Amino acid sequence: MYTSTPPWDIGRPQPAFATLAASGALVGNVLDVGCGTGEHALMAAGLGLRALGVDTASRAIALAETKAGERGVAARFLVADALDLAALGERFDSVLDCGLFHVFGDDERVRFVASLASVVPAGGHYHMLCFSELQPGDFGPRRVTQAEIRSAFAAGWRVASIEPAVIDITVTPVGAQSWLSDIVRTEDVSAGG
Numbered sequence: 001m002y003t004s005t006p007p008w009d010i011g012r013p014q015p016a017f018a019t020l021a022a023s024g025a026l027v028g029n030v031l032d033v034g035c036g037t038g039e040h041a042l043m044a045a046g047l048g049l050r051a052l053g054v055d056t057a058s059r060a061i062a063l064a065e066t067k068a069g070e071r072g073v074a075a076r077f078l079v080a081d082a083l084d085l086a087a088l089g090e091r092f093d094s095v096l097d098c099g100l101f102h103v104f105g106d107d108e109r110v111r112f113v114a115s116l117a118s119v120v121p122a123g124g125h126y127h128m129l130c131f132s133e134l135q136p137g138d139f140g141p142r143r144v145t146q147a148e149i150r151s152a153f154a155a156g157w158r159v160a161s162i163e164p165a166v167i168d169i170t171v172t173p174v175g176a177q178s179w180l181s182d183i184v185r186t187e188d189v190s191a192g193g
Helices: 015-022 041-045 058-071 082-088 108-116 146-152
Strands: 031-032 049-057 076-079 093-100 126-130 157-169 171-187
Touching: 015 041, 015 126, 015 157, 015 171, 031 041, 031 082, 041 049, 041 058, 041 093, 049 058, 049 082, 058 076, 082 108, 108 146, 126 146, 146 157, 146 171
Parallel strands: 031 049, 031 093, 049 076, 093 126
Antiparallel strands: 126 171, 157 171
């Protein structure tokens, strides 16, 4: 996948996440899940936060590590499965997801939300950018409705907001219509919640 530059690898943080970071919304330990070449983990680490980026693509992780070294930023990167985040043995107060949730099928979404729940304590935030059903055509990943987001996070989470946004991509200057969601963990499974 990363033998050439994929459309979502824009070489900088997504504007919606850059705005989020500038607002002070990222706190504590930060996980960039499905990090690709690491722009969001690098952004968080650049703010002085402890940041980890994970992806299943070893080539993307190698590129992210190179960027971190070149920029002198102390972000960490690991090849890891987003459906088994508990294996990381860490907890995260802020999770960033640009374009991962929308690639999962229904069964995988259930597993992914459970995986997130295993590493996000009560009060932690999951910030997601995903393609919305407002994106015309059928190029790219599956579109996601607000109802699907609310349904996926109905138990143990509170959907604080879902706002229209754009995911910048390299194949069109207008980007892709998306949802920017802020979803708060209300239960902590490690505490028996």
